[in-house]
Amino acid sequence: MTEQRAARLGLVGALVVMAAQLSVGAAWSLTHDDLSELALTTRCLEREKGLVVEQTTDDPVASSAGGGTLRTTVEGGLVTLSVATSEAEVERLRAAYAVGGDPGARLDVHGRYVALWLREPSPTQRQVTYDCAY
């Protein structure tokens, strides 16, 4: 076997493997609607963190978030998570929460996720919400 033939066969094999992997990804994308960030977060909190996720019912600020909102309890701490659709909306939500008084460390912004905790969260409580932020 010449080096050229080995290299060509190797390249063909690598292309087949890469094409197969990309085909799986493409087939999945075509046959599955991309879940929203809120749906992904809900699934993560429920399946990977074992938490119970509820709808947010009494928080008009969270309910106004373009990406939706959910509520759950992490290590005994109640948190309302809102998903903003833009950085501008993050700032709007942050400002809206501050209208009734500065929430301080109870308000935690991570990417496009705005979390309002009932009480100041511990690092491990915050980390749970970060782990499920998409």
Place this chain on the structure above:
Amino acid sequence: MLFAEAVLLVWNAWHYDWLRGYDAFANARYAEIVSTEYRLPSEAESGVWHTPPLWFALAGALGRATTTIGWGHAQRPGQLLAAAAGLATCALVFFLARTLWPERRVLHLVALILTAASPALVRASAMYHPETLAVALATGGVLVAARALRTRWTPGSAAAAGALLGLASLTRAWALPVLVAVVVAVGLDALGRRSWTPVAVVSGVAVLLLAPWLVNEQVAHGSALAFNRPPPAGSVFERRPASFYVGPHTLRAIEHPITPLARNELVPHLYADWWGDWALTWDSPPPPAPGALLPSAVVSERARQMLVGVVPSLLALAGLLALGLLAKARRSTALAILPLSAAFVVAAYVVFAVRYPSTDGDTIKGTYLLMTLPAAMVGAAFVVDVLRPRRGAWATATAAALAVLVAVQLPFLVL
């Protein structure tokens, strides 16, 4: 090229917050205990007690020396040790390519450049972590073995190969598959030459160095290859969902290659972490985010890395396959070491990742497969060198493509 790489790795080691590296605090505790109390840490004292002690002893001793003279930063010497090992790996890959194809300077240079510009190596070289030292020692062992297989074995070369591979395995367990690959290649060579002395010396020296550690693990923790947590109960085939094997979010991971997307999907998760920084431990704002937004540039920079990595990854895989075919056709055990070691490391890693599933994906990291880097990059360089047209314009195009590969990555690679 090596000077530029040295500057890059030292700069990064100097500027990287050591606490952001993998298992940083557990590594520091291990190094402190082994270098001050001259014993191994217990399971309660360090989460990485299952890692062999060589790097921790060196990093700990260097840290003590620098604090004694008043430098005050006990971890920086360990980071610089990792950087030196990363640089040594680059040089050893160059010499490995030169040993296998002495006349082909383009191949040597391409192998060096691809290795030096590998994000997984650059990132690991800045961390307070043993991975790069293990890779450098194992690559040294492979180099000695490949050279001896191409020429002839001497007692010295066999002992050196065994010692380097034994020390590599005494640094990270990922060197064990490389040791096995070398022993298999040397064994196949011995079949033809009807001389078993090199096999006996290589494996004997390696086992001599490694045996105390393995025996200690077996006695103290019930398994010579113990990990920091027991595997879950139940069949090994049910421990990972189908998504782990097929990676359905491959396309999405290319445009958004950061945690938690594609978490625990083996190929996209590994690819995103090898070429980028899936877990956000490199140059992004340190987690937890201090009430700030994750800059959009963090995601776009990593998405660019995903595209940059496509061609080198394709070439690396093609190269490993090509070298395997060529080694079989020519019955060349020197060539066979590379695809064998890569295949054994990947197989061992997949078994590990399936055996120890984790919800947060901490058993899927690019650095876990760093041991495959020398074989993969030499293979990629082989394909480039064999398939490139020999006319002058194409030589310029090859050089330009390599320059672009490096230049495009520099904003990510330089801290």
